[in-house]
Amino acid sequence: MNTYLVGTLWLVGVSAAALAVVALLRRWRRDSKPLVDINVLSAVFSLAGMLFAIVAAFVFIDVWSGADEARDATYAEAEAAQLVAWSVNGMPEPDRAEMTRLTRDYLREVVDREWPRLAEASAEEHPRGWQLVQDMHDLASRNGEEAEDAPAAVESLLQARQERLALAESRIGDATWFALLAGAVLAGLPMFFFPFDRALPQLALTATVASMITLLLFTIQQIERPFAQGRVPSTAYEETLTRITPP
Template sequence: MNLYLSGLLWVAGVAAVVAALAVLFRRFGSDEERLSNNESAGLVFTIVGGLHAVVTAFVLISLLDTVKSVGDDSTKEANSIVAVNWAATSFADPVRGKVEELTRSYLGTVLNDEWPKLRQEQDVDEDGWQKLDELRKVIAEAPAEGHWLENRKTEASNQLWEAYQARQSRLDAASGGVSTVMWFALILGAVMSALFPFLFGGPKIIPHIVIVVILTAALTLLLFAIYQLENPFSGGVKVDPDAFSSALDRLR
């Protein structure tokens, strides 16, 4: 289902349920009792709604930063692998051929094996780490006679370390997301914020229903956005492995 259609259905469905509850609550409740609650309920609603807004904003900003970091780390990782390959072209065979084989194989592993697993929130195996370790050993044992080859060897080692760090950050982001405790706080806070207007009284039911529906729709929309951002490799703002595809094309 289309992302925007799914979001609209969630927002509309929850808003409709809350609107129906508001009508029932106003029909069978006492207007005088609710009017007497306005001042005290307003103070509590300000505190509860404010705390929930702060927590929601913090989670959203954190997830948006994570999505951006995954994109940046993926680009850095892929470019560093290409740089390792280019630096190794200065060496003679079999070092050059081995590095070229391992860099292409590593990019293919990330692209064809790891990324689909990350989309499905599955753990990746050790194949990628093993290829990086093989690259490290090949570069470390490569003979380097002369200042130029020493520089190329150092450059290849530095770029491999950059790729290692970027890979670690990418995999850390896949195992992050929103914890169960935080989801509990977000959902319970949203429910409390949505139900608090039921305690307010007023002479007209239509404005009251509109207020409740708008508040509930906004809270549902924010929770839906958090859910879509939770996994940066899937959902509404998924990061694509374009950097690795481009890197593999360059090495071919």
């Protein structure tokens, strides 16, 4: 489903639920006095909101910076693939042409098949990519005497691939999500008990606060995985592919 549509549904749904709670509470205490002193309530509201904002800001910065780390990992992997292709000097034919072909096939596999899965946060293990790396390793080991740099280059590619896939599966963790969700509830709870004389200002305040909290949590959830939502393009692999001469 479209991200904008999902986000809009969450905003509307949470805001509607919050407004319904406000309406019920106003009917329940229509003729009663405020449950809490306004000064105490304002202090609690400010403190809870500030603490939640601090926690959410740290989490947001962490998940946002994850994209930079993932982007660096793609360039490291693409550079390692290029080194594999350049390490064929000294290899006899047809192994030399085969290593170059495997490198190009690997880059195409990453761009054409693995990248869409990463963007969709797929749990597939990308078997063909691993098989291509294994084939490179076997070929480099067989020609280690003629092309001394080949085994080390394939090993670098393997490590870079592992790092990229590990980053693709990175998440902020259940404990962090519990802190965010519990903090959101505690930060928004005081606004239901403000003793507004008129309903409209309280409804507007409640809808605004609920929408902002929902928007922040939804954004964190959407960018939690660095490769999701197309945040990191496959540019590094595409550029490297154009530099490798086909056999």
